[in-house]
Amino acid sequence: MIKAKVAGIGHYVPEKVVTNFDLEKVMDTSDQWIRERTGISERRYFNPETDTVANMAAKAARKAADQASLDIKDIDFIVFATITPDYFFPGSGVLLQRELGLEGIGALDIRNACSGFIYALSVAEQYIKTESYRNILVIGAEIQSSALELTDRGRGVSVIFADGAGAVILQPAAADENQKILSTHLHADGRYAEELYVKDPGSSRHERLTKEMIDEVGIRAHMNGNMVFKHAVVKFQEVIMEALTANNLEVSDIDLLIPHQANLRISQFIQKQLGLSDERVFNNIMHYGNTTAASIPIAMSEAREKGRLKEGDLLCIAAFGSGFTWASGLIQF
Numbered sequence: 001m002i003k004a005k006v007a008g009i010g011h012y013v014p015e016k017v018v019t020n021f022d023l024e025k026v027m028d029t030s031d032q033w034i035r036e037r038t039g040i041s042e043r044r045y046f047n048p049e050t051d052t053v054a055n056m057a058a059k060a061a062r063k064a065a066d067q068a069s070l071d072i073k074d075i076d077f078i079v080f081a082t083i084t085p086d087y088f089f090p091g092s093g094v095l096l097q098r099e100l101g102l103e104g105i106g107a108l109d110i111r112n113a114c115s116g117f118i119y120a121l122s123v124a125e126q127y128i129k130t131e132s133y134r135n136i137l138v139i140g141a142e143i144q145s146s147a148l149e150l151t152d153r154g155r156g157v158s159v160i161f162a163d164g165a166g167a168v169i170l171q172p173a174a175a176d177e178n179q180k181i182l183s184t185h186l187h188a189d190g191r192y193a194e195e196l197y198v199k200d201p202g203s204s205r206h207e208r209l210t211k212e213m214i215d216e217v218g219i220r221a222h223m224n225g226n227m228v229f230k231h232a233v234v235k236f237q238e239v240i241m242e243a244l245t246a247n248n249l250e251v252s253d254i255d256l257l258i259p260h261q262a263n264l265r266i267s268q269f270i271q272k273q274l275g276l277s278d279e280r281v282f283n284n285i286m287h288y289g290n291t292t293a294a295s296i297p298i299a300m301s302e303a304r305e306k307g308r309l310k311e312g313d314l315l316c317i318a319a320f321g322s323g324f325t326w327a328s329g330l331i332q333f
C-alpha cells in the first residue's frame with residue numbers, strides 16, 4: 001500500500017515578542033510564576049495591520065513548499081487546522097487557497113484545537129494512501145492573542161496562548177523510500193467539552209452575541225487548567241504507546257518526541273514517564289507559548305532547522321487538548 005511522507009516543513013511566527021515582563025505590566029502575574037508553572041518566557045502576538053491567520057499560514061506554506069522543492073501551483077489539496085479562523089465562516093482554508101492563487105482545489109477546515117494538526121495530518125495521509133491527491137498542504141495556524149483577556153481576571157488563560165503558523169507538504173512515498181508516515185491515532189471524549197472551550201458566539205440561542213456575553217467572559221476561553229493537566233499527562237502517554245504498539249516499536253526506537261507545546265511541565269512529565277533523555281524531546285514553548293494547532297508543525301520546522309530532526313529519524317508527535325481530543329503520529333524522516 002502507498003504510504004504518505006512529509007516532504008517539506010515550514011513555519012512563520014509574527015515579529016512582535018511579548019515577554020512575561022510585558023504581561024507583568026498589565027496584570028497581576030510574574031515572570032517567575034509563568035516560568036515555573038508553564039515554562040514560557042516569551043511569546044509572539046500578531047500585528048493586526050499585516051497578519052491574518054490565512055496569510056501567516058501562506059508564509060509557512062511557502063517555506064514548506066520550498067523545502068520540498070515543490071512549485072506552489074502543484075499543491076492539489078489543503079487541510080487547514082485552526083480554532084481561530086479569520087471569519088466565523090467560511091473557514092481559513094479557502095482564504096489560504098486564494099492567498100496562494102490555487103483557485104479550484106479543495107480546501108478542508110479542521111477544528112480540533114490542540115490535536116487539530118494531527119487530525120489534519122491524518123486526513124491528508126488517507127488521501128495520499130488512496131491516491132486521491134499527490135501534494136497536500138497541511139496547516140496548523142492560530143491567532144489567539146486577539147481573544148486573550150490581558151487582565152487579572154484573564155491571567156489563568158492569557159499567559160499561555162499565542163500566535164503562529166506551521167505547514168507541511170505531504171506526498172506519496174516511493175516504494176523503496178524509508179521516509180513515511182507510519183501511522184496516526186485519533187481520540188476524543190466529548191464529555192469534557194466544557195472543561196476547555198469558548199462558549200460564545202454560539203448558534204443555538206436566540207442571539208449569537210450579546211453585550212452580556214462579552215461582559216460575562218463567554219467570548220474568552222474558559223479552561224479548567226488542573227483537570228486538563230491531569231487528563232493530558234495520562235492520555236499523552238497512552239496515545240504514544242498506542243502508536244508504538246501498532247508499529248511493533250518501543251520507546252527506545254523514538255529518536256525525537258515532539259509533544260504539543262501546551263505546558264513545559266506536561267512535556268517534562270511525559271518525558272519522565274517514558275524515560276526519554278533530553279536530546280530525544282524537543283520543546284520550544286519557552287519562546288512561543290501555546291499556539292494550539294500550530295505548535296507541533298512550528299516545533300517540527302524549528303527542530304529540523306536546528307538539526308534536531310534529521311533524515312532517518314523516527315519522530316513521534318502527540319497532542320492533547322480541547323474536546324477533549326488527543327492524538328499521536330509516528331513519522332519516519
Ligand code: UT7
Nearest residue numbers: 028029030033037114155156159225226228229262263321
Ligand atoms: O493546549 C491546550 C491544553 N491546555 C493545557 O494543557 C493547560 C493545562 N493546564 C496548565 O497548564 C495549568 O493548569 C495552568 C498553567 C493553566 C495553571 O497552573 P496551575 O499550577 O494548575 O495553577 P492553578 O490554576 O491551580 O492556580 C494556582 C494559583 C491560584 O492562586 P491561589 O488560588 O492558589 O491563590 C491562581 O489564582 O495561581 C494563581 N494564578 C496566577 N498567578 C499568577 C493563576 N494564573 C496566574 C498567573 N499569574 N498568570
